[in-house]
Amino acid sequence: MTDFFSNIALGLSVAVSVQNLLFCFIGVFIGTLVGVIPGIGPMTAIALLMPVTFKMEPTTALIMLAGIWYGTGYGGRTASIMLNLPGSPSNAVTCLDGYPLTKAGRGGMALFMTTMASFGGGTIGVIILMVLSPLVAQVAMSFGAPEYFALMLFGLIASSVIAGEAPLKGVAMVIIGIAIGLIGTDINTGDLRFTFGTMSLMDGIAIATLAMGLFGISEIIASVNGDDAPKAGGNTKEFTSNILPTKSEARRSILPVLRGSGIGAFFGALPGTGPSVAAFISYAVEKGISKTPQNFGKGAIEGIMAPEASDNAAEQTAFIPTLALGIPGSATMALMLGALMIHGIAPGPTLATDEPALFWGLIMSFWIGNVMLVLLNVPLIGLWVRLLSMPYLWLFPSVLVFIGIGVYTVHMSTFDIWLVVAFGLAGIWFRALNFPIAPLLLGFVLGPIMEEHFRRAMMMSRGKVDIFFTHPVSAALIAITVGLILVTAYRSWRSHAAQTVKNATS
Amino acid sequence: MQNKQELLSVITLLAFGVFLILYSLLGLEIGTPRRMSVGFFPLVLGILLVVISGLMAFTYDRARVTKILIDWRACGFVSVAMIVFGLTLRPLGLLPAVMLLCVIASLASRYFHLKTALIVGATVGILTYTLFVVLLDVQLPLIGGWL
Numbered sequence: 001m002t003d004f005f006s007n008i009a010l011g012l013s014v015a016v017s018v019q020n021l022l023f024c025f026i027g028v029f030i031g032t033l034v035g036v037i038p039g040i041g042p043m044t045a046i047a048l049l050m051p052v053t054f055k056m057e058p059t060t061a062l063i064m065l066a067g068i069w070y071g072t073g074y075g076g077r078t079a080s081i082m083l084n085l086p087g088s089p090s091n092a093v094t095c096l097d098g099y100p101l102t103k104a105g106r107g108g109m110a111l112f113m114t115t116m117a118s119f120g121g122g123t124i125g126v127i128i129l130m131v132l133s134p135l136v137a138q139v140a141m142s143f144g145a146p147e148y149f150a151l152m153l154f155g156l157i158a159s160s161v162i163a164g165e166a167p168l169k170g171v172a173m174v175i176i177g178i179a180i181g182l183i184g185t186d187i188n189t190g191d192l193r194f195t196f197g198t199m200s201l202m203d204g205i206a207i208a209t210l211a212m213g214l215f216g217i218s219e220i221i222a223s224v225n226g227d228d229a230p231k232a233g234g235n236t237k238e239f240t241s242n243i244l245p246t247k248s249e250a251r252r253s254i255l256p257v258l259r260g261s262g263i264g265a266f267f268g269a270l271p272g273t274g275p276s277v278a279a280f281i282s283y284a285v286e287k288g289i290s291k292t293p294q295n296f297g298k299g300a301i302e303g304i305m306a307p308e309a310s311d312n313a314a315e316q317t318a319f320i321p322t323l324a325l326g327i328p329g330s331a332t333m334a335l336m337l338g339a340l341m342i343h344g345i346a347p348g349p350t351l352a353t354d355e356p357a358l359f360w361g362l363i364m365s366f367w368i369g370n371v372m373l374v375l376l377n378v379p380l381i382g383l384w385v386r387l388l389s390m391p392y393l394w395l396f397p398s399v400l401v402f403i404g405i406g407v408y409t410v411h412m413s414t415f416d417i418w419l420v421v422a423f424g425l426a427g428i429w430f431r432a433l434n435f436p437i438a439p440l441l442l443g444f445v446l447g448p449i450m451e452e453h454f455r456r457a458m459m460m461s462r463g464k465v466d467i468f469f470t471h472p473v474s475a476a477l478i479a480i481t482v483g484l485i486l487v488t489a490y491r492s493w494r495s496h497a498a499q500t501v502k503n504a505t506s
Numbered sequence: 507m508q509n510k511q512e513l514l515s516v517i518t519l520l521a522f523g524v525f526l527i528l529y530s531l532l533g534l535e536i537g538t539p540r541r542m543s544v545g546f547f548p549l550v551l552g553i554l555l556v557v558i559s560g561l562m563a564f565t566y567d568r569a570r571v572t573k574i575l576i577d578w579r580a581c582g583f584v585s586v587a588m589i590v591f592g593l594t595l596r597p598l599g600l601l602p603a604v605m606l607l608c609v610i611a612s613l614a615s616r617y618f619h620l621k622t623a624l625i626v627g628a629t630v631g632i633l634t635y636t637l638f639v640v641l642l643d644v645q646l647p648l649i650g651g652w653l
């Protein structure tokens with residue numbers, strides 16, 4: 001226990017250094033900004049800022065990038081509540097009851113109260129992260145190559161089949177991602193793979209370039225003439241006055257925040273489910289247990305508090321598998337790992353013991369970041385409201401410039417600019433065919449590590465695949481993975497059959 | 507009139523899979539399971555992709571009609587803008603390259619407005635120069651390189 005407190009003290013001392021405070025602030029500020037503006041997601045923002053972090057201390061870099069991630073959770077609800085337009089996917093549910101509140105003239109109260117809900121959820125998420133990740137890391141210390149391979153397989157399959165509506169497409173994207181991750185020089189033999197004779201591909205593809213193309217460029221192309229492009233601005237006055245809730249509203253908010261945080265913390269830590277799923281489930285739960293379910297969709301305060309708490313709790317606990325196991329559960333977490341690896345830090349269960357200053361400093365910065373976010377979101381709400389009316393004609397060329405210079409700085413070569421265009425067009429193609437993009441990035445980050453563990457396991461077992469089934473932990477994980485595939489196959493077979501019947505009868 | 511989305515998905519995956527298989531068989535050493543060489547993993551990935559595209563080919567809903575929705579105008583102008591940026595960055599310098607990018611990219615939008623594009627370009631050009639060149643030491647001239 002004394003260990004625990006000395007770790008917290010160490011973390012705090014790292015997090016409150018002037019430099020880290022400054023970049024934490026920049027991170028949560030940018031996070032709120034991209035959260036407020038629909039049409040740019042957290043992925044694009046984090047990828048955009050990655051090249052800027054190359055010269056920073058790794059701890060500072062992660063503090064800033066993480067700030068963007070959980071900052072979007074705060075910013076995202078602004079557009080949901082004011083314009084009925086989710087700033088990021090995880091805030092979509094908040095539209096249901098947030099916008100009716102705005103129409104009833106209670107928008108200011110809704111914004112204030114959801115900031116409090118986000119803070120509550122974020123805080124609970126951080127506590128769970130602090131307690132659980134050292135424990136998880138301890139368990140994982142005993143893992144060998146077969147266990148790791150099985151764990152990664154589980155993570156990849158789970159994240160591509162659980163939430164998506166097209167599980168096969170998700171798995172295909174993981175595989176394509178793994179293949180892209182193999183481009184470059186093989187670390188064991190020095191052989192070149194998929195370099196097509198170009199020197200520029202020998203070091204492999206930079207994660208920043210891949211993410212900026214797949215998310216940044218293709219997001220812009222998809223939304224430049226779409227309905228997502230923000231147009232209308234709100235009336236600021238309406239949202240800055242009259243922000244306090246009534247006594248009954250305040251009382252009815254407490255339990256939904258606690259329940260939402262619990263649900264969010266659970267789903268955030270699992271692969272495949274993230275803030276969006278967590279927010280959606282906690283909305284469903286609140287509606288299910290409410291004595292007045294008919295009020296939902298008409299401005300029920302429970303219907304905005306629970307999803308917002310849930311969303312922010314999930315954003316924090318998503319760091320548990322990422323930091324404790326080195327296995328990201330979502331594409332954003334894959335970017336965080338990528339940022340660690342750029343600085344030469346190998347993620348895994350030894351991270352907390354090898355790099356305690358980074359590990360605890362990052363976690364403690366979440367507290368500070370959450371406090372900053374409340375300060376940014378309550379008094380400055382007028383600024384964010386006005387930003388919503390910023391024309392997309394200003395926004396998207398600036399983002400493209402940032403992408404262009406950002407990828408150029410990765411290797412100081414224009415080759416990465418050609419690559420980012422190619423990935424952007426690939427992203428558009430996959431979007432048009434209804435493929436989920438996020439699993440590709442997960443596969444990209446985990447692919448080379450998986451190949452390494454698979455190779456090692458096969459050497460241990462002298463070429464027999466049994467090794468994955470004789471080690472109890474990996475056997476259990478593979479059994480769960482197979483179960484997951486079977487359940488998904490059954491579900492899609494059933495809906496397929498139902499569809500066929502429907503087509504036949506109509 | 508057909509389910510174009512699914513049909514093209516199957517073709518895309520099949521093409522990827524076949525490419526991976528051919529590349530690993532022809533260009534890389536496969537090795538044995540006991541001592542895997544560099545071609546082993548890509549070969550397995552290729553086979554998996556072919557299998558998945560096969561599964562999709564047999565199961566997709568043929569009665570549904572879907573279309574491919576791509577904003578070709580945006581695709582074209584954004585790509586050209588980025589390519590022009592890449593070509594002009596070093597010869598012309600940061601500011602002209604940024605302004606060219608902004609003008610060409612703005613053409614992607616239905617609300618194109620030349621003056622706005624130029625103002626955005628100049629503002630962003632100076633901001634990025636400050637951030638990347640002054641603060642982050644990236645070696646790029648503001649105007650003119652080795653023309």
